[in-house]
Amino acid sequence: MTRNTGFHQRVAAAVADHRLRTAVRKATWQKVEAREGSLACLRNSGELRELAARIRQHTLARLPDYLEQFARNACARGAVIHFAPDAATACQTVVELARYYGSKLAVKVKSMTTEEIGLNAVLEAVGVQVVETDLGEFVVQIDRDRPSHIVTPIIHKDRRQIAEAISRRLGCEYTEDPVGLTRIIRRHLREIFRRCDLGISGVNFAVAETGTICICTNEGNGRMCTTRPRVHVAIMGIEKVVPRLCDLVVFLKLLSRSSTGQPLGSYTSLIAGPKRPGDPDGPEHLHIILLDNGRSAVLASPFAEVLCCVRCGACLNACPVYRAIGGHAYNSVYPGPIGSVLMPLLDSSGKHADLPGASSLCGACRVACPVDIDIPGLLIRLRAAQRRGQSWLKRTMMRLWGVTMRSDPTYRLGQRLLKRLLPDEGDGWTVRGLCPLARWTSARDLLRPPLKSFRQLWQEGQV
């Protein structure tokens, strides 16, 4: 089981970190309540969710047509479309654009896609300074940390850790007050926004019928990064397209409600091309990079449903595993339930092979999902697809389990054997099973089988 040790160690460390657990638990519950509250205000949240799922499924079924339509319309409005089959090509395209326009200072909107392709390091390596402008991402960047949530990158940090990072890296006065910390960051980034010459963003949605890209933020950094610099480069996964503006409405209504509990985030930008003649401000050049990076292969696989995801983060907040271990233990760009499906599919190196196991399959993620992705079902199918990679011990045990459960005599034998392997430790629970169950019980307490089974009681006429 060597390939599991890294993941298991990270989980054990996360579970032992009291501060982390407290911070993550508090923040996720707050978000769960906000989401449920705002969805309850809709007259028909169930119907809206079905509608959203249907539009996503239809779009994926006709993805080539909609992508082409989007590219054509975006071009007609003055955007330049690039296509990147993989992360390296996407990064290289941004590097070439930065060189072409002579960009030295890039500002970034929070974007999971740019995390996925590891853009910052590549740009820094060629001498372009990159500044994250989402407050959470900014703290992550100056503290040389990693984001641990799709929507709230510093969910794992409490205010003291944030205050220490800010005062240490920016050399300013120490304050733990969220308002004071925000003021410091505002002042610092305002100067950057005056000087920056390249804006980099992801894309929340792309509208095929108009060639519009849609970017949603609460802080206004999305608007700053797409207004201030003379060049705007947007990187979008090929699955982000929606057919029409009237379809976009459905997702806008669900996205903010699902991620932060707002009817609509503070700023929703609809961008159709670069600045027009007569516009006082705005970027002179707009480049849109369509990123595949494994998505077209997923689309052709039995796991295509995962591409319906709108990255709202609701499944992370709802997941009891995520709430217990936070995002870093997953050691992946996309953590939580959706990450456990997405990462092994996008990255076939085997690095993320453990993630489908990081779920109790309770189904809370599916209930929370605004586009009704069957995340537990996908996890089960991923586990099945990975069966070959499992240790012989686990495979043998599972085969034995199958044989035992399928016939009456072996089931009875198994029952008797189990009582021996699971010693009663007083309260009816087994904390330390005997070999070969020791490994199982190292992470789970098992309820000990009752002294007399239902079958015995039945035979003795007691039921």
Added chain:
Amino acid sequence: MSGSKGGPGADASANALELLLHRLRLRPAYSTDPGLPADPAAIARQVQSDDDLLARFAAAATAAGTPVESVPAAAVSATVVSLLKEHGARTVLLSPLAGSALSVAEAEDLGRALREAGLQTTLATDDDTLFSVDAAVTGVIAAVAESGTIVCPSGPGSARGASLIPPIHVALVGSGQLLPDLCDYLAGLSAQGELPANLSLISGPSKTADIEGVLVTGVHGPGQLHVLIVR
């Protein structure tokens, strides 16, 4: 897929995109196509046109952190003056928008009233102005009752930075500009012909809850957004 001045790599990547589309078309399509719903608004709509739009707008905007006041047209100048003075603004950017409650003529009247009250006004949209004024007053092209949203477009004379960079944003909304639902605005947009390069749907002041879930306003955009509905 690229314009004549596409920049580096655009033509090569356009070819690559053609290849991808071709490859995707050859592959078996994703499951079964449930079909595109003809009218998503029938399900998505939350606010009807016969609802009390002003009350709905005010409730949603207030919940998003935007105080809303309904004033008669004759009282707009006086209200803006007292609002800006109350919040300590001394320099004010006026960003008129044709067809809104702050047309060029109305901006002139408002500017006069502000100056008489001792405030400095400007119509300039250069960087130094945008980053130094205390407040901006703008018109909008539409407002959405459902989510308490105002819509600010880019366009000639209409700087994106006006509703973004100054710490206080006062938006004037004509009562006839109130639409019931986001469906009404976005669905109507595609029928209107050419879109502006940028449309900002603004629902409340700039905010974050990144630090321990505590709500803080004024991160990068305005810390205060005030909406006046002009009757």
